Amino acid sequence: MKALDRITAAWIITVTLVFPIAILLGILMRLNQANVLELSPLTFYSFMTAHGLLMVGIWFVMSMAGVSYLLQRYVEVRVWPITFGYVLTLVGVVLLLAAIFGGGFHTGWYFLYPLPFYARTEEWATMAFLLSLGSLGVGWFVWSLGLLVAILRKYPLTRALAWHHLVGKSEPETPPFILISTTTLLGLVPAFVAAVILLGLFFMEYLGGVKQDALLMKNLTFYFGHTLVNEMLYFGIAALYELFPALAGKPPYRTKPFVALAWNLVLVVVWTAYFHHLYMDFVQPTVLQYVGQLASWIAPIPAIAVTAFSVLGTVYRSGIKWWLAPTFFFTGVMFWIIGGLGAILDAIVANNFVLHNTLWVPAHFHTYNLLGNVLFSLGFITWFVREQSGDDGSRLYRPVATLYLLGGAGFVAAFYIAGALSIMRRVDKYPELVANGGVWALVGALFAILVLVAVAIYTVHVVRRCWRVLAAA
């Protein structure tokens, strides 16, 4: 479908152009922490807010765009919800950048209540930010519903969730891609509902002066934010399930009972793991802290036991031809698990007591995002470019893969070590208390520059070819 090709190409061009800019913001932050640069605190925290929101935003939409494109293999996909999502995303990003760089809005990406009423230089910035979130939320919600409706038109809900596979039936088969996409889209619905409530409460205070409960707002914020980021990762996994076996010259993955069980478990567990963000809020009911640790530890089992094992089994003695797309998927799974290990160590309440809000946190989320989720989407993008242009980017393989993976691994290692040394996150300059923070910031920045070089090379390759898809229209 040409229209789907074009909107997918548009997403890819947008995302791959914003990606290096967002990386550059991150490098400037680390160089400032290393005292190589002298940014004002306001500039630093504006960069921090923009970096976080742009990264979460672009990789969420890219993973959705990948699933939207691949979904046409099974169901009829309507393009208008995707285009609607694209337009509202652009509107949201313009408002967001206006709030940050015009209104001095600098709350960090998760805008923890009541910080949006304090961390700004212009009062209108809070309104612009809330409207930006509203625009993004509406666009993504409609887009998600569009995909869900497309699936449910062909697959009744219980079949889309593969419940008949749970009881041992093998026919009619629910493809793993449909199962994972459905659980992910369903998982998003309550997250969007939480976001609507959150925004409503923010507006009540902004417009009506009604003070909100900080604990409730924090729960809503992290329920929404954590779930969104988790589901983004699962969209990437859906693309991997669909594309990786063919890339390895193997038959498609099948939905077996344990696969159905795993992804139905993920659907439920993902809703409760977010409690680990509130471990250090001792007034949160203690039972929820237990649920948080248990859910955080149970969540990776189905994902690892099924996905990682399937990918390893596919590659084992396969004779697979390695090029950028399968390499991105394969190494993405490896770093996803490594990042997961860092995350579950932090999800032990007793460990979080000494790691919370240190650099251990960006360490693990950069591992499973920059080196996991992003690689899944880059795998899809590389495959898409080959489908459209016939060019598999073989000239780029060694430099891009080497620079990206080496740079990424060094970059996150500097975060892990610094986190274990009690060096805090989200500070523009390190206080004397943790004077060695600057050294690890410099190490991280140098490795991140390698990633930036790889991404710049890759972006030129991708944008030129995707532009031809758009121009062909």
Add this chain to the structure above:
Amino acid sequence: MPQSTILLLFFLGSLVIAGVFWWVWRTSRQPAPGSVEPLRRWIFVGLLLFVGIFTALTLWRMPYFLYAEELPERVIHVVSRQFAFALSERPIETDAEYAAALGQTVELPLGKVVEFRVTSFDVNHGFALYSPDGRIVAQVQAMPGYVNRLRWRFDQPGEYVAQCLEYCGAAHANMQARFVVR
């Protein structure tokens, strides 16, 4: 678990994971029939054991119940506000009391249980206790409208720093208080 142990566990685990992926990648260069499918069940059982053992070892060590059976020797009221902590042995409920408590010298007893009652007058803050050798020993959040109670026993004398660990605005990095344990 001390931070150094967590880091060691992480690096060892990462090496094992990377080693498995590297080995499988190497086998892919020599195509041959074979399947790792029989291992799936054992890996699943191994993961369950890993999760079960770690959960059993760690779940009961919650900081919410630290020294719950003991009476604290001292109670310190902590109020956070952009961008300073006020610490006092008396409750701080007004702006004037907050201003009066700012910069007060606080000394805490070595080897005795101290209870910090931590809240905020504006946004969320973090209240992390850094030992004299620069390591976090304990922390709790400071949330407007709520009082978080943190109990801790200081086993090392010297000057401690309470550092804000929840991003709270442009001067967040400098939000500190100091106290002496002797």
